[in-house]
Amino acid sequence: MDRRQFLCTLAAATLSGAATAAGATACSSTSVGIATAAADETTTAAQAPARSLLPPPPTSARVPLPGGGALTALPGSGDLLAITVDDGVNSEVVRLYTQFAKDTGVRLTYFANGQYASWTDNAALLRPLVESGQIQLGNHTWSHSDLTTLSKSQVVDELTKNGKFLRNTYGVDAAPYFRPPYGKHNATTDSAAADAGYTVPTLWYGSLSDSSLVTEDYIVSMARQYFTPNAIVIGHLNYLPVTHVYPQLVDVILDRKLRTVTLDDVFIRP
Numbered sequence: 196m197d198r199r200q201f202l203c204t205l206a207a208a209t210l211s212g213a214a215t216a217a218g219a220t221a222c223s224s225t226s227v228g229i230a231t232a233a234a235d236e237t238t239t240a241a242q243a244p245a246r247s248l249l250p251p252p253p254t255s256a257r258v259p260l261p262g263g264g265a266l267t268a269l270p271g272s273g274d275l276l277a278i279t280v281d282d283g284v285n286s287e288v289v290r291l292y293t294q295f296a297k298d299t300g301v302r303l304t305y306f307a308n309g310q311y312a313s314w315t316d317n318a319a320l321l322r323p324l325v326e327s328g329q330i331q332l333g334n335h336t337w338s339h340s341d342l343t344t345l346s347k348s349q350v351v352d353e354l355t356k357n358g359k360f361l362r363n364t365y366g367v368d369a370a371p372y373f374r375p376p377y378g379k380h381n382a383t384t385d386s387a388a389a390d391a392g393y394t395v396p397t398l399w400y401g402s403l404s405d406s407s408l409v410t411e412d413y414i415v416s417m418a419r420q421y422f423t424p425n426a427i428v429i430g431h432l433n434y435l436p437v438t439h440v441y442p443q444l445v446d447v448i449l450d451r452k453l454r455t456v457t458l459d460d461v462f463i464r465p
């Protein structure tokens with residue numbers, strides 16, 4: 196095979212659809228022209244529009260909340276993924292996660308602790324996404340205390356104060372979804388939370404394991420492990436490494452044909 200044939204074959208092998216036809220046309224010109232055309236076509240292929248995330252399921256597919264205990268997974272047809280991210284210790288991470296949602300359309304649920312300035316700092320950026328339903332806000336208590344160490348009235352106060360903050364700042368009601376800090380809850384805390392309107396302790400199936408500082412590679416490996424159909428996955432708005440691996444997280448979601456959802460995308464509110 197001479198250089199010209201090689202370039203034509205290379206173009207045909209690496210280009211798809213219309214680009215292949217263009218490459219074939221280029222192969223009728225001179226060798227020099229072919230080399231240029233092949234390089235141009237390769238550039239065009241590299242600039243093809245990025246794959247986009249699947250939209251949420253239709254409203255008609257929503258189901259009643261199962262009730263009767265903590266929520267750890269999603270029901271449904273098998274392509275749903277609920278990415279839920281918590282706390283908000285670092286304002287820059289809240290900003291970058293929200294920008295990630297804005298840029299890609301990924302649907303997220305934030306379990307916020309209103310004590311952190313991040314929720315006020317980023318209100319202007321975040322509010323439109325909350326209003327459109329792309330990002331849902333859940334209640335993670337005001338001060339991130341282990342609820343099992345508190346009295347019933349303290350549990351009510353933690354959730355009520357945080358719920359009021361979220362309503363005043365974003366105009367939405369986080370109830371009935373709450374996530375007990377550290378996942379720690381029991382019949383007493385669940386009963387107190389229900390008294391405050393929070394009837395759904397929302398736990399998780401898998402974790403990005405980034406509540407403390409871990410490496411970017413580790414976070415991607417956790418995503419590969421836990422971004423699976425019907426999973427509720429927990430991550431954190433606390434440390435920067437996750438904000439450096441958004442393309443890798445999107446690749447896992449796209450490769451597995453998963454559909455990111457908020458809890459409100461899946462369940463009918465009681």
Ligand SMILES: [Zn+2]
Nearest residue numbers: 281282376377
């Ligand atoms: Zn937390």
